[in-house]
Amino acid sequence: MLDPAVPLDGLKSSRKWRGPLLPLEIQGLTYETRGKRVIRNLSLTVEEPGITVIMGPNGAGKSILLRLMHGLIAPTGGEITWAGRRMSSELARRQAMVFQRPILLRRSAAANIRYALDLRGIDRTGQSTRVVEALKLAGLEQQASTPARVLSGGEQQRLCLVRALSLEPDVLFLDEPTASLDPASTLLIERLLIETQHRGIKIIVVTHDVGQARRLAQDVVFLHHGRVVEHGKATSFFDHPQSEAARAFIAGGLVL
Amino acid sequence: MADLSEALRTALRLIAALDPRLIEIVLLSLEVSLLAVAIASLIGFALGGALAVYRFPGRGAAAAIVNALMGLPPVVAGLVVYLLLSNAGPLGVLQLLYTPMAMVIAQTIIVIPIVGALTRQSCEDLHEEYNEQLRSLGASSGAIVATLLWDGRYRLVTAVLAGFGRAIAEVGAVMIVGGNIDHVTRTMTTAIALETSKGNISLALALGIVLLAISFGVSATLMGVRRFAQRLAYA
């Protein structure tokens, strides 16, 4: 499997410095859109490797926060730094994201992975091993030439995940990755995520599924009204939530 | 109605005999329109893709203008090209007036907005779906345009067909810039106009039937290519 400690051949993009992108430090982040303050004065530090789960009621700003961290949108105020470096497009290339709905091009499963590798400037010879391994990881070796959009929802999402992984990111974001999947696919994806974290890739997942959070999380960030209300180790969060909102959320109630 | 059945018989007779004059004007019509559509498509794809992806001031107005130009009367396009290519005009030195190339230029101008507007629509729909993921993968705006064009290729085939339909059927522009000169710039549509004006209604209708058959043939071929490509596309 892919070992981040071993340098890869055919990688055209120059890596100026190696090493994980942690710690993630967010200071006084704000994001406004259409006159609404979605993120208000948010501060957060993530130092530990492993899977960080971001939770919160709908409209708390979880998806927006993820996109801000990945550089897809720009904050209206505040700062995001990774290992002391300010968020930039260079840093964004060391990250990857999987969205709630799988987004695949009208081509074969293998071609979708090749497309991503093309964007990274990896030449064709360097690509073939990565593509084969990625498909194997997703359990899709038989479907290499199948049109990606013909695959089932679960298969498509697995494909999106291994596509992201084939880029060898330092950070992997996932926005409600199994929200529309059946339990079997959900299980497969979760297994892949747990495996991935063991390779030293930092994983940040947004989910509203408390059960999934319990299964995956190393630490939990609880968001409410665009702010971080709680951040702590998963065990302490689920057993002893500090805030009223978190308590209500874990219990399954509506949090206003 | 007697005209119509006579027209049908005349059409079949002309085709069966491979009438050389008929072949001449059919070939010219196809050469002019296919070349015009090819050039217009290259420009239209780039234009439509760029309008869908790049954000710049005046983008909305540009899109509205391209849409509006779909309704550009071909005869007006012909007049503009005539004024440009006339010996009294700025490009007179090129001596292109009354040649097939002038007809290609006029038809290209007419087809660009059609392909451009339809391409823009296709790319915009895909853009909404793909944009975040493609940006996440590290695609530049240029790469995104290329990706949207290729991914929407089947819709683009329809756009090209729409453009071709317009080109092969128009008569105003090619009449003005081509001059309907026998053996040089006479196309199917200008021949139909000429025979109509001579009162040869049956012959005009016959040519019309042949034109429709050709148009159908081109559409069918393009659809066939599309289906063939669909099978290859997942290589």
Added chain:
Amino acid sequence: MTLCRRRTLGIAIAAVLFATAFPCGVRAGERFIIVQSTTSTQNSGLFDHILPIFTKKTGIEVRVVAVGTGQALKNAENGDGDVVLVHSKPDEEKFVADGWGVKRYDVMYNDFVIVGPDSDPAGISGLKDAAEALKTIAEAKAPFASRADDSGTNKAELKLWQDAGIDAKASSGSWYLETGSGMGATLNTAVGKRAYTLTDRGTWLGFANKDDFKILVEGDSKLFNQYGVILVNPAKRPNVKAKEGQAFIDWLTGPDGQAAIASYKIGGQQLFFPNAGPPS
């Protein structure tokens, strides 16, 4: 992206090959002139008959652009023709006087006729005076189709209305129908609307959609239609092929061209009568 690039390259190569095989309208080593003429002359079939004779003798191809007289003269002014051959003497003389043409030569004449439905509602059949016939049509408010396109035929028609003392345009839209079209299109409209119209004999003889229409009035000297040919002035439009253009004019007004014109017949009937003399 390499596969995409390969595909685009392939398409580009195919396009270039296609474009280079394209007829540009100028075959290598061919000499040709452009003659701006009228649709009525074209539709009569005269050019199909006489031009091959000229080309065989001189090797010069003649490309005819057939439009209305007004447009032909305007095109010639723009230098988009080497020779102009129309049938509207006052306009031709103005063309030369304004410096756009070198010299005007008489070439041939034909005549106009008034055609109409067999039923002849206005009762003009056999009248010898064309203006009188039009007056009768106006008084009967019988439908009349006019080209209204600034052509030689149209100008002749308007002159007849003037002679008859009738302001036909005032009735435009009721019985006086202004088609703004060429002769063939106007004839189609006339037949369709059962209307009278003025047409040149050549177009009428070659017209295939006559239905039950007949020539009702002919022979009046006012229906005389003179054709003139002019070389576009190379001093004003340097792109004009003066040598070849003059060669065409010389042939057309010389014995060979004049004989060719006279030999053109439809159904045994001669259409055009050569009358070239010294330049007017």
